[in-house]
Amino acid sequence: MELIIIGCDGSYPSANGACSGFLVRYGQEALLLDCGTGVLGKLTATMDPARLSAIVLTHWHNDHASDLLTLKYYLEISKQSLPLYAPAGPHPLGDLAQSRALDRRDLAPGFVIGGFAVSAVSVSHPVPAYAVRVSAGGKRLVYTGDTSRVDPLPAFSKGADVLICDAAFTSAQWNPDMPHLSAEKAAELALQADVGTLILSHCPPYNDAQTLLREASAVFPRARSAYNGMRLTL
Numbered sequence: 747m748e749l750i751i752i753g754c755d756g757s758y759p760s761a762n763g764a765c766s767g768f769l770v771r772y773g774q775e776a777l778l779l780d781c782g783t784g785v786l787g788k789l790t791a792t793m794d795p796a797r798l799s800a801i802v803l804t805h806w807h808n809d810h811a812s813d814l815l816t817l818k819y820y821l822e823i824s825k826q827s828l829p830l831y832a833p834a835g836p837h838p839l840g841d842l843a844q845s846r847a848l849d850r851r852d853l854a855p856g857f858v859i860g861g862f863a864v865s866a867v868s869v870s871h872p873v874p875a876y877a878v879r880v881s882a883g884g885k886r887l888v889y890t891g892d893t894s895r896v897d898p899l900p901a902f903s904k905g906a907d908v909l910i911c912d913a914a915f916t917s918a919q920w921n922p923d924m925p926h927l928s929a930e931k932a933a934e935l936a937l938q939a940d941v942g943t944l945i946l947s948h949c950p951p952y953n954d955a956q957t958l959l960r961e962a963s964a965v966f967p968r969a970r971s972a973y974n975g976m977r978l979t980l
């Protein structure tokens with residue numbers, strides 16, 4: 747399994763960056779986890795988006811979903827369609843993204859497509875949101891999406907080869923009412939779950955990724971900062 751980080755900026759994209767979009771490849775199959783602002787252009791530089799196996803949307807926040815609105819134009823114009831696994835229920839952005847080109851299906855509790863098995867678990871965020879676990883070829887990748895709490899992720903992430911975790915805030919910025927985790931909380935989760943590698947994601951452009959990495963590494967040394975274009979083989 748190969749992970750290519752198309753985008754990982756939090757809340758809004760950095761200059762020439764992109765918000766959340768994680769491409770997971772296995773053989774000829776490819777899943778896109780989230781499709782935030784700036785993802786479509788960078789994805790197109792990597793592969794034809796119409797050749798994705800499916801899109802997985804963790805939640806309907808703009809920085810995770812906005813490029814679905816232009817992806818649907820791409821698919822409509824090229825007369826193609828893709829499965830879109832997303833949280834059930836109505837959402838204004840979901841209504842805007844509605845199209846025959848995006849075959850919407852419920853994300854929970856998971857699905858199998860090609861060589862991928864995907865499980866989803868509900869997490870705490872201001873809108874319905876899920877973490878996903880992607881298994882293929884004997885490897886496991888967990889992506890938390892956005893979450894304000896670690897539970898129920900220690901069990902869900904247990905022994906994962908790679909954990910991509912919301913780590914938006916410094917310890918000084920974080921409190922339990924925040925909609926995202928801190929880098930330190932992400933590292934505590936990685937330690938509890940005994941994952942192989944922790945990838946810190948969702949760093950907003952106003953925060954310093956090195957500070958977040960330093961705070962996480964003090965708890966979990968196998969932490970790395972996500973960056974746009976990062977590639978990792980599991």
Ligand SMILES: [Zn+2]
Pocket residue numbers: 805807810871892
């Ligand atoms: Zn969010």
